[in-house]
Amino acid sequence: MNPFRLGQNSWTALSGLAKSPWMVAIWPWLFIAVFFLTPFLFVIKISLSEAAFAQPPYLDVVRSVSDGLVEIKLNFGSYLLLFDDSLYLSAIWNSVKTALISTALCILIGYPLAYSIASSPAHWRVPLIMFVMLPFWTSFLIRVYAWMGILKTNGLLNNVLMGLGIVDAPLEIMHTQAAVYIGIVYSYLPFFVLPLYATLVRLDHTLLEAAADLGAGPLTQFFTVTLPQSVPGLMAGAMLVFIPVMGEFVIPDLLGGPDTLMIGKVMWTEFFSNKDWPVASALALVLLTLLILPFVLLRYFERRSELEDPNEAV
Amino acid sequence: MKRFKGLRLACLVLGLGFLYLPILSVIVYSFNESRLVTVWSGWSTKWYGALLENQQLLSAAWLSVKIGALTATLAVVLGTLAAYSLVRFKYLRGQAQFELSTAAPLVMPEIIIGLASLLLFVSMEKLFGWPAGRGQTTIVIAHTVFAMAYVTVVVRSRLAHVDSSIEEAALDLGARPVTVFFTVTLPTIAPAIIAGWLLAFTLSVDDLVVASFTSGPGSTTLPMVVYSSVRLGVSPEINALATVMITLVSVFVLIAGLVLARSRDK
Incomplete structure (x- = not known):
């Protein structure tokens, strides 16, 4: 691994290599620093500026007033507005609630699916997990769109239900919170199943046999052996659902109604319709703060589950 | 695991059914x-014909493909x-810290990446005059x-399985590090690079949120056209477009999967 532990005669080759690790590492580092990390400084700066009818639509925090004089004006108005107006608070609360419930639904549906795949015969596992991942790679927008055709008042689901005589009047699912849950669970299920499957497939089967030898029934075995051992994968999967759902825009916009407010949707409206960049930036920072905690947890559980082989998932 | 077989x-049937029936x-x-x-009023392929006549859609698709190819190459x-x-x-x-920064965009909500990138581009333009306006370049970045x-x-996961002693042997025999990389390392990780390129391309072509923030007038990508049309409701033309996209992506992903699977078998 370490080029500095090579044999004696390779030192001539290495004389030029001493600086080369940095020659390799510096390019991705620079790109990430400039285009991924620095932008957050500008988000902070613009969240503290004042909205204005200008191009771009805000007054810069740092302004040169006259020769050599620079004025720095911080405006906390956007943050005060966020905690003052119930619209923003209810959007934040609704995002947290939606993300929590969707994650719980993904666990309820995804766990049996991941468990079934992991306990299938070995030659079935790779094709099955590939089948689960394939929809993940097809257009996100199209997958949400598919549900619009199914859920709307005169859509596929209502036609089938009324055709079979199960319901008399069409169900009003479209443009409700229920439609948002369906859309989210559908779109994010593969994210949950994959890390959980990776953990389940590596479980130590001798423990199950030992439990069986000691007289534990299948259910006892599952709850005392399999479930506790799969917690790292379960948590990694849950975070991969929870974090992006908190910032979700497309699903509440297309499947939700006017009362399904979420941070992502409010941010989008503030930015594109109201041209209030400072408030949109402040919202982004609130969202980011809410996410840092679960992200730290994700890193912790990822290390524990040693989810190392994404090749299997492609 | 022989338990709960019927269950x-x-x-499996319910789970996969849920994933595939909407598509x-x-x-x-x-x-x-x-x-x-x-x-339902009978079979027809007329909506596919309508797609080919929709100029706005075709030029958006072409722009998306160009952005996807540039993004994938740079990302690789x-x-x-x-x-x-x-x-x-x-x-x-x-x-x-580097590891954390390379992994963070995987879970960062797109809306934050989109907004943050746009604010960077706007501020950079004010400070240095680059990038002048927004369009293809800013979306690619x-x-x-x-x-x-x-x-x-x-x-990375492919590279972790490559035996570094071959690289060391080449260095011992006097090859320069750059030569070693291109003649030893690169050929062994080529399948992962091809798969990575295809995945990056798919992600870029599929993206709506980040592109909406970083695009300018005249640079409308395919998802942006689809989104503005989908907001107005379900249409048969979008169904046809969706079918074309699903078919193409499935083919891409299957190729990427086969490339990786075959390279593992060797």
Whole structure:
């Protein structure tokens, strides 16, 4: 691994290599620093500026007033507005609630699916997990769109239900919170199943046999052996659902109604319709703060589950 | 694991059914003759013909393909370098922070990446006059931020399984590090690089949110056209477009999967 532990005669080759690790590492580092990390400084700066009818639509925090004089004006108005107006608070609360419930639904549906795949015969596992991942790679927008055709008042689901005589009047699912849950669970299920499957497939089967030898029934075995051992994968999967759902825009916009407010949707409206960049930036920072905690947890559980082989998932 | 056999089979059928039925419904209804999407009135391929005449859609698709190819190429170069330095130069200072920064875009909500990138581009334009306005270049840069993270994961896991003693042997025999990389390392990780390119391309072509923030007038990508049309409701033309996209992506993903599977078997 370490080029500095090579044999004696390779030192001539290495004389030029001493600086080369940095020659390799510096390019991705620079790109990430400039285009991924620095932008957050500008988000902070613009969240503290004042909205204005200008191009771009805000007054810069740092302004040169006259020769050599620079004025720095911080405006906390956007943050005060966020905690003052119930619209923003209810959007934040609704995002947290939606993300929590969707994650719980993904666990309820995804766990049996991941468990079934992991306990299938070995030659079935790779094709099955590939089948689960394939929809993940097809257009996100199209997958949400598919549900619009199914859920709307005169859509596929209502036609089938009324055709079979199960319901008399069409169900009003479209443009409700229920439609948002369906859309989210559908779109994010593969994210949950994959890390959980990776953990389940590596479980130590001798423990199950030992439990069986000691007289534990299948259910006892599952709850005392399999479930506790799969917690790292379960948590990694849950975070991969929870974090992006908190910032979700497309699903509440297309499947939700006017009362399904979420941070992502409010941010989008503030930015594109109201041209209030400072408030949109402040919202982004609130969202980011809410996410840092679960992200730290994700890193912790990822290390524990040693989810190392994404090749299997492609 | 021989327990719950019937239950497990039921879970598989229900789970995969849930994942595939909505997609199937879009495909089936794309061949429906009626403009009323939910009323079946016979087989037809006329909506595919309508697609080919929609100039706005075709030019948006072409722009998306161009942005996707540029993004994937840039992401593969940067992602491979990142993966190489993460696996081979573990001793470098700051590697833990570097690792965290390369992985963070994987879970960062798109709306934050989009907004943050746009604010960067606007501020940079004010400070240095670059990038002048927004369009193809700014979308490619913003897409590379998250596409590169995926490439890094794929290439890194492949690289971790490559025996570094071959590289060391080449160095011992006097090959320069650059030569070693191009003649020994690159051919062994080529399948992961190809798969990474395809994944980055797919992610870029699919993205709506980041592109909406970083695009300018005259640079409308395919998802942006689809989104503005989908907001108005379900249409048979979009069903046809969706079917074309699903078919192309499935083919891409299957090729990427086969490339990786075959390289593992060797």
